[in-house]
Amino acid sequence: MGAIAYIFGYVLKLFFNIFGNYGWAVILFSLVVKGIMVPFTIKQQKNMKKTQELQPKLQALQEKYKDDQQKMSEEYKKFMAENHYNPFGGCLTMILQFVFLIGVFYVVSRPITYMEKLSLDEVNENLSNAIVTEDFSGDKEQYTAFVDKAVIDLSGDKMFQNATKDISKLEENYNEKAYLAYYKMSNRYYEIKVLKHMYSEGQLDFFTINLADITMQEYKNIKLWVFPILTVIFYYLSLWMVSRKQKKAPKMKDADGNEVQMPNMMGMNIMMPLLSGWISISVPQGMALYWFINGFLQVIIQLITDKFIKKDDKNATNSSNNQVVIEAKDVKVENENGEDVANKDDNNSTTNDPIEPEKKPKNNQNKNNSGKNKNSSKKKKK
Numbered sequence: 001m002g003a004i005a006y007i008f009g010y011v012l013k014l015f016f017n018i019f020g021n022y023g024w025a026v027i028l029f030s031l032v033v034k035g036i037m038v039p040f041t042i043k044q045q046k047n048m049k050k051t052q053e054l055q056p057k058l059q060a061l062q063e064k065y066k067d068d069q070q071k072m073s074e075e076y077k078k079f080m081a082e083n084h085y086n087p088f089g090g091c092l093t094m095i096l097q098f099v100f101l102i103g104v105f106y107v108v109s110r111p112i113t114y115m116e117k118l119s120l121d122e123v124n125e126n127l128s129n130a131i132v133t134e135d136f137s138g139d140k141e142q143y144t145a146f147v148d149k150a151v152i153d154l155s156g157d158k159m160f161q162n163a164t165k166d167i168s169k170l171e172e173n174y175n176e177k178a179y180l181a182y183y184k185m186s187n188r189y190y191e192i193k194v195l196k197h198m199y200s201e202g203q204l205d206f207f208t209i210n211l212a213d214i215t216m217q218e219y220k221n222i223k224l225w226v227f228p229i230l231t232v233i234f235y236y237l238s239l240w241m242v243s244r245k246q247k248k249a250p251k252m253k254d255a256d257g258n259e260v261q262m263p264n265m266m267g268m269n270i271m272m273p274l275l276s277g278w279i280s281i282s283v284p285q286g287m288a289l290y291w292f293i294n295g296f297l298q299v300i301i302q303l304i305t306d307k308f309i310k311k312d313d314k315n316a317t318n319s320s321n322n323q324v325v326i327e328a329k330d331v332k333v334e335n336e337n338g339e340d341v342a343n344k345d346d347n348n349s350t351t352n353d354p355i356e357p358e359k360k361p362k363n364n365q366n367k368n369n370s371g372k373n374k375n376s377s378k379k380k381k382k
Contacts, residue, residue, distance in 0.1 A: 002106075004099060004100075004102075004103040005103050005106035005107050005110075005114045006114055006117075007103075008029070008033075008103050008104060008106075008107040008114065009107045009111070009113075009114030009115040009117070011029060011032065012025055012026070012029045012107055012108075012111075012115055013025075013115045013116070015028045015029055016115070016203075020203060021202070021203055021205075021206065022195075022199065022203055022204050022206070022211050022286060023204075023205070023206025023207075023209075023211055023286075023289060024206070026108070026211070026286055026289050026290050026293070027289070027293055029104075029290075030290055030293040030294055030297065031293075031297070033100055033104065033294075034294065034297040034298075034301065036100075037093070037096065037097065037100065037301075038301055038304070040093040040096055041093060041301055041305060042304075042305045043093065044093040044094075045305040045306075046305075050083075054083060057079070058076075058079070061075055061076065061079060104290060105287065108283075108284070108286050108287040108290055109188070109189060109191070109192070109283065109284070109287060110191045111191055111192070111195050111286075112126070112191040112194050112195060112198075113191065116195075116198070123191075123194065124176075124177065124180050126194045126197060126198060127180055127183070127184070127190060127193070127194050128143075128176065128180065129197060130193050130194050130196070130197035131143065131183070131193075133197060134193070134197075144176075147175050147176050147179045148175050150179055150182075151174075151175045151178050151179055154179075154182060157182075159182065159185060159186060160178075160182045162185070163178070163181040163182045163184070163185040164178045164181050164182065167181060189214065189283070189284055192212045192214075192284045192286070193212070195212060196210075196212040206285075206289065208223060209223050209224065209226065209227070209285055210285065211284060211285040211286040211289060212284055212285070212286070213284065213285050214281075214282070214283065214284055214285070215228060215280070215281035215282075215285070215288070216281050216282050219281075224281075224285060225281075227280055227285060227288035227289055227291070227292045228277045228280035228281045228288055228292075229277070230292045230295075230296075231273075231276050231277055231280045231288065231291045231292045231295050232273045232274060232276060232277040233273075233295075234292065234295030234296045234298065234299055235272060235273040235276045235277075235295040235298070236269060236270075236273040237295075237299050238295060238298040238299050238302055239268065239269045239272060239273065240269055241299070241302045241303075241306075242302070243269055276291060276295065279291065280292070
């Protein structure tokens with residue numbers, strides 16, 4: 001995961017150098033990541049739709065060979081090959097989405113490590129300067145006195161012991177190194193604090209929102225609620241669009257022909273957007289911005305994939321209409337006497353209408369009857 005995070009960090013840093021603004025760099029980075037995922041997403045949607053279309057046929061196959069598992073397995077493989085269908089075709093997309101999401105989270109939450117690629121000493125130096133500037137109003141002596149006292153007070157703390165287990169007490173500036181190690185372990189987004197100190201306000205501000213701020217820590221700032229709220233809205237829209245298509249899909253049935261009750265998606269459609277919103281208020285605004293842009297692009301991509309799928313369906317429909325062939329030998333039409341007149345070899349017949357053969361015997365019968373009636377009347381006259 002670290003290798004992907006370093007690649008993403010390089011791309012994000014490149015965009016930052018071009019625009020000089022962290023917000024626009026995050027947006028362009030989001031577009032690139034989503035652009036890479038578009039072909040996989042389209043393939044996943046097509047695979048999902050094909051699954052829904054083939055489901056009734058698969059159920060019929062299972063019902064037909066429910067007592068012969070070996071035959072069922074053979075017919076199942078044959079069915080999959082004939083329809084060029086892989087039930088696990090969408091798994092790759094899901095895996096890539098998860099990998100990309102984790103990689104992006106690493107980059108945005110730890111920009112100093114993956115974006116700026118500073119060494120440990122450089123990170124400690126910048127973190128120390130950021131703490132002195134923000135928490136001690138630039139008073140270095142006050143900071144040093146605080147660190148010396150904190151190291152003594154925290155000596156029995158388990159987290160402090162875990163953070164300093166690789167630091168020797170004989171090292172130069174041990175107290176500061178030990179305190180900074182503890183500070184980094186107890187403050188998850190300490191790199192954002194360093195980034196805020198390294199960059200100017202104009203480079204981190206995006207429409208007056210500082211991308212280093214965290215909504216949960218500064219919840220009274222109304223502006224910091226913009227991205228989380230937009231995230232909830234667009235993630236709800238994307239899930240709603242997916243669930244709407246599932247409602248139109250063919251109903252699944254069990255082996256007895258009873259309709260299978262599908263799980264209610266309403267709960268997920270509400271919980272997942274709310275979870276995304278919760279994450280957005282818990283992380284720096286840079287990550288919240290990415291989360292919002294990701295949800296917005298997801299809706300756009302959903303519209304694009306729907307358009308591609310509808311186009312494929314239209315082409316498939318036209319193709320099937322042009323290739324419909326009905327063979328007469330497969331059609332059985334019986335007359336009043338129970339004879340198969342559709343398949344009867346009649347060299348004198350030139351019509352394809354199965355009704356005509358039924359009319360001819362009636363006409364012949366009427367002629368014979370009329371002939372008999374005439375002969376009988378002549379005999380009577382004689």
